[in-house]
Amino acid sequence: MDLSLLLSDSKPLEIFKKDKREGELSHAYALFGEDVFAMEWLLREMAKTAVCPVGGCGKCAACTALDGGVHPDVKFYSDRLDVRDVNELLEDCAKYSVEGGLKVYVVFQLDKTLAPAQNKLLKTVEEPPEGVLFLFGIVKPNAVTETLRSRCKKLYYTGVEQSRLEEALERECGENENSRRAAAYAGGNISRALKFAQDAEFARDADDIIALLGSMQKSSGVPAEAARLIQDKEHVARYLDITEIVLDMMEKYKRKLTRGGGGIAHIAQSFSYAALGQCEYLVNDCRKRLESNCAPSAVLDTLLFGILEVKYKCR
Numbered sequence: 001m002d003l004s005l006l007l008s009d010s011k012p013l014e015i016f017k018k019d020k021r022e023g024e025l026s027h028a029y030a031l032f033g034e035d036v037f038a039m040e041w042l043l044r045e046m047a048k049t050a051v052c053p054v055g056g057c058g059k060c061a062a063c064t065a066l067d068g069g070v071h072p073d074v075k076f077y078s079d080r081l082d083v084r085d086v087n088e089l090l091e092d093c094a095k096y097s098v099e100g101g102l103k104v105y106v107v108f109q110l111d112k113t114l115a116p117a118q119n120k121l122l123k124t125v126e127e128p129p130e131g132v133l134f135l136f137g138i139v140k141p142n143a144v145t146e147t148l149r150s151r152c153k154k155l156y157y158t159g160v161e162q163s164r165l166e167e168a169l170e171r172e173c174g175e176n177e178n179s180r181r182a183a184a185y186a187g188g189n190i191s192r193a194l195k196f197a198q199d200a201e202f203a204r205d206a207d208d209i210i211a212l213l214g215s216m217q218k219s220s221g222v223p224a225e226a227a228r229l230i231q232d233k234e235h236v237a238r239y240l241d242i243t244e245i246v247l248d249m250m251e252k253y254k255r256k257l258t259r260g261g262g263g264i265a266h267i268a269q270s271f272s273y274a275a276l277g278q279c280e281y282l283v284n285d286c287r288k289r290l291e292s293n294c295a296p297s298a299v300l301d302t303l304l305f306g307i308l309e310v311k312y313k314c315r
């Protein structure tokens, strides 16, 4: 499925292309956003724009080499960088460009890298050698030091318009149940849409969670509700992911950013903004409990009782 067509006219890329055209490329860019799929695609396009003689044609030797992952002056980093990785990167920065153009370093999720390695990187981002370009993707801004962020030109990716994403999904996967769910729950987030469209079980679990959030009335009913769900660690982790998505979709619906399909509009009525905020906090707390090996069934109870409590406290 190729949803990247939705991204070719997105704002961050336009700004970057303009900078390149006008010879005003900054030495470091930070692209902020939540949609990992979209950001990875955009960062690759930005790298292509930087090394292509005509700003990212997709056909020339430089573009083809980059697409094939063999451009000698462009390096991609998908994982967390440790201090040793950063040292290697910095050594590489100091070398001459093979093709005579820019040397580009793309870190897809800089927020995965811990502070010591970030600090190591900082000095070079502050005073980079001539002809070096850093492209950073940042999903969790708080996980990147303020100084490092402030040394980059900031670009913000805010998502695809939901109606365009819906159309693309229908075109790509036909009008089946999964693509309908994907469109309803994705809220303009391509990574999320792909997850729903390609994973039928995930989509079915989402229906269960939404039904449950809608029907949950009294704490005495929670054990029976919980009993209908599968309570191993993997499933509870999925339920947490789904609950987070559902909360996000309710908030987007309240702010009139989505149409509230898939039952979202119905359940959003019984959650105030304050309740949504507290539920989000609760999901994070439950995730920590699950990771520290609390019994999955106990984590699920904490989640459901917690949501019920918050829902009524913040009415």
Ligand SMILES: [Zn+2]
Pocket: 052, 053, 054, 055, 056, 057, 058, 059, 060, 061, 062, 063, 064
């Ligand atoms: Zn090209």
